[in-house]
Amino acid sequence: MDSKFGFKNSSETTSLECNEILSLDNSIRFVAMCSKEGKMLNVKYREDITPLLNDKELLYSIIKSVERINVRKESEEKLGPAIYSVTAYANVKRVTIPVNGGGVFFVSFEGNGNEFTILKKILGQINQPKSNQIYS
Template identity: 40%
Template sequence: MISLLTYLVDYNALCLRILEADSYVRFAGVADQLGKMVASQYRKNVQPLLTKEESELSATQSILRMGTRLTLESKLGPTVYSFALYERVKRATIPVRDPGNHCLLVSFDVVADHEEIILEKILPLLKS
């Protein structure tokens, strides 16, 4: 069932705002609770590291991993974001906390200060 909020939130606009928030953001996408990408944007002139199919698989895996974190949130508190560092890219999964249980998937250049970008630039966008 698709929530009413899905129709009220322009996830493509959100992705664009995230890309505009910091020049080290390579990609921003929003996936639903089944891992289907509902919106995504790449930074201008960036070469994607994954094919469209690989990106969809990655989104599904990220959503599944985020779902497993829910079991401990009653004791640890809500997940703010999860993070992975690869040799060629940094990636974060951020729960949107909307009725549709969407997740924001963001990738950064390796030299990015991802934590500062997430805490000071991306999370305020999600709250507004």
């Protein structure tokens, strides 16, 4: 067992971690974990959810998000490490969260979910870069 949100590890560990994040708020639709290279480690959906993207679309979306995270790294020397990125769509909101071990969390939640309340819960659980304070 390798993780507690640092990754590299087994699918059993990432499954437990996805479940832990999924249980933090009722508006969370799904949690995905992937490596810094974009390799999918685990995906968990809330039981009553029908995915909006098929597997191929989800993988493509995650790979593109990982690419954007890697582009942001170019500014980290001056701006500090990225803490999270939120994208609000008409139907859902999605948060991308890099973690210390080099992995990435993707969390999607209902469009009416309060992203700052949910982010506080998630960031309270995740091993993140220093200076990960959220103010609301």
